[in-house]
Amino acid sequence: MMRGVRNYFVFLRRCADVALVGDWRYYAWLGGLAVICLLGLNAYCRQFAQGLVVTGMSDEVSWGVYIANFTFLVGVAAAAVMMVIPVYIYKNEDLHDLVIFGELLAVAAILMCLAFVTVDLGRPDRFWHLIPGIGQFNFPRSMLSWDVIVLNGYLLLNVHICGYLLYCRYRKSKPGKWFYLPFVFIAIVWAVSIHTVTAFLYVGLGGRPFWNSSIVGPRFLASAFTAGPALIILAMQVVRRVTSSPSPGLETPGAGGASWPPSQGRAATLEDFALLCRHLPEMALVPVEVRQSVLPMAEVLEARRGETLLRQGETEDRAFFILRGSVVVKRQEGGRYRITRTAGPGEQFGEISALKATARTASAMAEEPSLVLSLPAEALRRLMKCPPVNKIVRSRMSERLVITDRALMTLRSIVQVSMLINVFLLLNEVFKEFYSGNLHVVSSKYLFVGLGNHHALVPWIWTAIAFNLVAMVLLVLPVSRSLKWLNLTCVLCIVGIWIEKGMGLVVPGFIPTPLGEMMEYRPSLNETLVCFGIWSFGLLCYTIFLRMSVPILQGRLSKENEAAPSPSAAAAAAAGG
Amino acid sequence: MGRRSFLRTSAVVTTGLVALAASLKPLLEMNDFPTMERFLQKYYKEMTPQDMAKVLQRIEDEVEKQYGLRPHVRDLKPLEGVEFVYCLNLTRCIGCRKCVHACVAENNESRDPEIQYIRVLRLPDGSLDIDKADHFYAPESVPEKGYFYMPVQCQQCKNPPCVKVCPVHATWQEADGITVVDYDWCIGCRYCEAACPYWARRFNFTKPSIPKERLNPDMAYLGNRPRRQGVMEKCHFCIQRTRAGRYPACLEVCPAGARKFGNILDPNSEVSYILKNKRVFIQLKEELGTAPRFFYYFDV
Numbered sequence: 001m002m003r004g005v006r007n008y009f010v011f012l013r014r015c016a017d018v019a020l021v022g023d024w025r026y027y028a029w030l031g032g033l034a035v036i037c038l039l040g041l042n043a044y045c046r047q048f049a050q051g052l053v054v055t056g057m058s059d060e061v062s063w064g065v066y067i068a069n070f071t072f073l074v075g076v077a078a079a080a081v082m083m084v085i086p087v088y089i090y091k092n093e094d095l096h097d098l099v100i101f102g103e104l105l106a107v108a109a110i111l112m113c114l115a116f117v118t119v120d121l122g123r124p125d126r127f128w129h130l131i132p133g134i135g136q137f138n139f140p141r142s143m144l145s146w147d148v149i150v151l152n153g154y155l156l157l158n159v160h161i162c163g164y165l166l167y168c169r170y171r172k173s174k175p176g177k178w179f180y181l182p183f184v185f186i187a188i189v190w191a192v193s194i195h196t197v198t199a200f201l202y203v204g205l206g207g208r209p210f211w212n213s214s215i216v217g218p219r220f221l222a223s224a225f226t227a228g229p230a231l232i233i234l235a236m237q238v239v240r241r242v243t244s245s246p247s248p249g250l251e252t253p254g255a256g257g258a259s260w261p262p263s264q265g266r267a268a269t270l271e272d273f274a275l276l277c278r279h280l281p282e283m284a285l286v287p288v289e290v291r292q293s294v295l296p297m298a299e300v301l302e303a304r305r306g307e308t309l310l311r312q313g314e315t316e317d318r319a320f321f322i323l324r325g326s327v328v329v330k331r332q333e334g335g336r337y338r339i340t341r342t343a344g345p346g347e348q349f350g351e352i353s354a355l356k357a358t359a360r361t362a363s364a365m366a367e368e369p370s371l372v373l374s375l376p377a378e379a380l381r382r383l384m385k386c387p388p389v390n391k392i393v394r395s396r397m398s399e400r401l402v403i404t405d406r407a408l409m410t411l412r413s414i415v416q417v418s419m420l421i422n423v424f425l426l427l428n429e430v431f432k433e434f435y436s437g438n439l440h441v442v443s444s445k446y447l448f449v450g451l452g453n454h455h456a457l458v459p460w461i462w463t464a465i466a467f468n469l470v471a472m473v474l475l476v477l478p479v480s481r482s483l484k485w486l487n488l489t490c491v492l493c494i495v496g497i498w499i500e501k502g503m504g505l506v507v508p509g510f511i512p513t514p515l516g517e518m519m520e521y522r523p524s525l526n527e528t529l530v531c532f533g534i535w536s537f538g539l540l541c542y543t544i545f546l547r548m549s550v551p552i553l554q555g556r557l558s559k560e561n562e563a564a565p566s567p568s569a570a571a572a573a574a575a576g577g
Numbered sequence: 578m579g580r581r582s583f584l585r586t587s588a589v590v591t592t593g594l595v596a597l598a599a600s601l602k603p604l605l606e607m608n609d610f611p612t613m614e615r616f617l618q619k620y621y622k623e624m625t626p627q628d629m630a631k632v633l634q635r636i637e638d639e640v641e642k643q644y645g646l647r648p649h650v651r652d653l654k655p656l657e658g659v660e661f662v663y664c665l666n667l668t669r670c671i672g673c674r675k676c677v678h679a680c681v682a683e684n685n686e687s688r689d690p691e692i693q694y695i696r697v698l699r700l701p702d703g704s705l706d707i708d709k710a711d712h713f714y715a716p717e718s719v720p721e722k723g724y725f726y727m728p729v730q731c732q733q734c735k736n737p738p739c740v741k742v743c744p745v746h747a748t749w750q751e752a753d754g755i756t757v758v759d760y761d762w763c764i765g766c767r768y769c770e771a772a773c774p775y776w777a778r779r780f781n782f783t784k785p786s787i788p789k790e791r792l793n794p795d796m797a798y799l800g801n802r803p804r805r806q807g808v809m810e811k812c813h814f815c816i817q818r819t820r821a822g823r824y825p826a827c828l829e830v831c832p833a834g835a836r837k838f839g840n841i842l843d844p845n846s847e848v849s850y851i852l853k854n855k856r857v858f859i860q861l862k863e864e865l866g867t868a869p870r871f872f873y874y875f876d877v
Contacts, residue, residue, distance in 0.1 A: 034593075035596075038596050038597065038599075038600040041601070042599070042600035042601075042602070042603065045600065045601055045602070045603040045604050046603040048604065049603050049607040050606070051781070051783035051806045051807055052780070052783075052807070053690070053782040053783035057782070058782070059770065059776075059778075059779055059780055059782075060776075062770045062780060063767065063771060117766075120766065121765050121766055122763070122764070122765015122766070122767070122780065122781070122806070122808060122809075123763065123764050123765040123807040123808060124764075125611050125616060126745075126765075129745040129747070129762060129764055130744060130745055130764065135620075135745060136745050136747075136762070137745070138743055138744050138745060138746050141741050141742075142741065142743055142744045142768070143742065144742065144743075144744035144766065144768050145744045148744065204742070205738065205742075205772050206738060206774065206865045206866070206867075207738060207773060207774025207775075207862070208772075439708065442708055509771075510771070512708060513776045514707075514774050514775060514776045514862075515696060515698060515707055515710060515712070515729055515775070515776045516698070516707040516709065516710040516712075517710075517776075
């Protein structure tokens, strides 16, 4: 028990070490975000001291950008589920490695949501009145109490799932299904619930006809599943970019060609198998006859540092087990090289393409002088007839970090469908409001065309609609299959939906007031600074989460290299300098 | 750790701490930092009579310290067999806004920024379309030809949306039908303000200010005691008066006799008479199902 706790603290300390190491660009990014965070904190302290009078809100428009951002970010958090469903329900392999990034984004988004509701409170010092048990919690009558439960619950679920999977990867142990799969399925339902509950905050108010419409919930989900995956598409490309380097590395000068094909090996012996069994105890369970039968097919290679053992794009049917040393697997994507995993003694590489007889998806190089056992696919199949070997080999197949263009395209089709639904639902709403033309249309009129001298939101909403429509057209056209256009489309989706759902939904609900008074709202400078502060805080959190999780997923940061002299240096190298 | 990296780390940490301290500086101007006693104050319904006595004492001390006047703060409970109802005669109201000012004075509403519980709407004759209402009419004299006036304040709904949405039970309906706010329990989320179809709730966006000489020292815990920054308030049918057998301030001041108030459970009360005998009366936004205890009627 004590040992377990100690190990866990070592893990956390090493994660913290990794998060604080990087090159000057990384420090500049963190420093910039920290400065904006502090500016936001300063603005919030001013608001805390003087009251919400420093915002643009009033009794007439009593919620503003804080709640608008909150609403948008709940959607982003909920959208993480759009990565989880394809992977866990439809077994989508392309998105497999990205699930954790989606969930980490959800964690960062929920932290921002909680910050946004907190800054919106008039008496944040009385937060404890909300805690069930000590305070007075109006559950289940108040939708806000539902929101408190679902948001905090979702935060815990995602922290647990990410934390558990990353810790398992760190220890290179297989995650126990019962420790995370039930939570994954709960989180799927929960994600839909957080956004539905947030929509119900508005929908449940009979006195506000602009919100009191049953389409708000579906619209929230559709827009969330557009903006969320769009954000993930952009974030994943950033991760891919900053974790790759222009050269494959490790190759000794002039040896680029010489290191391929690898030097001839010698025939494997039973002693080599015994060495493998020491690092991979499951192998010892393979019957001796089977071992002997594969022996003639097996070879042992002595690889120098930097020697390429297999090369991306080649097709051959050999899989490898490391007996000594370590091997780094790098993938070339768009002219840059990125580590997808690192393997140590007892671990395999090249097995997927060998078994499937497909081209190598990455290159593998020895990071240090290594001893490697090379087997043809046939031999590996024979060994895998032994169930424990089969299990361990298969479980390790998924231990890699691949961000393929195919994964991004899968996300693109999610964004595509959601955007079509989103625009369709918006049309439904606009039709109902304007065609029936009853008294309730007045808020929509204010939003879309303005009322008399009051038209502050008109340019905003038309910008949002233009962005959404352009994005929709781009998504439908094949042009958005190219990353450049896809990125532009994603930015349009995110900005369009932020305006439409944030300012375009929250503010007009208050205008005119239930007594017909026209009072417009414009966020104050102080309020805007607080918003920027919270966004920076969220980005800071997400950056740090990615910084910790990428080396773990690559296998650079693991329990095995705990004793290594400088884990942070290794991680920094892993992250691409 | 080498000397250089030690120096560098400490430089970074020091800069960080200085920046943090600088950004926290506005807290020094804080005028209303909650004391431990106030921070830990119990919920109204959970206070024992002893707790309440202590709290009332403390409130009196605080008010005296701030305004130089010893108030009398009571915790008045609803009376047995009483359900309050308000009736307002739209034929009589002349739109003079005397009720608004009487309310401000009686209930210690903030003068700067201005908080008022009653909003008088001017509507063109023949229409009850609230979007046509003028809130800021300012003629030489009232009433004006072609218009009628409709004062709106908390409608004391039987089915109040504000109570339903409050996440911390800081606002609730009492046995005599008055919806009250525990100003010391409200967290200031303003969800009730968004939920109210009558725009009857007001938020203290900053510290309220009342001139010392204007303070009304006859106070109730759930009524007109001074509020703090960051909490909701609203019309409570002058709880400090009506639970002590007096009329609300808005009624007393009305020069036109347009306002009637009383106990609907008493068949002989004026409001019972009006609801039984006047043929036309409206509950504002009746279609929302809020069931207001505030009735508008006309003389016919």
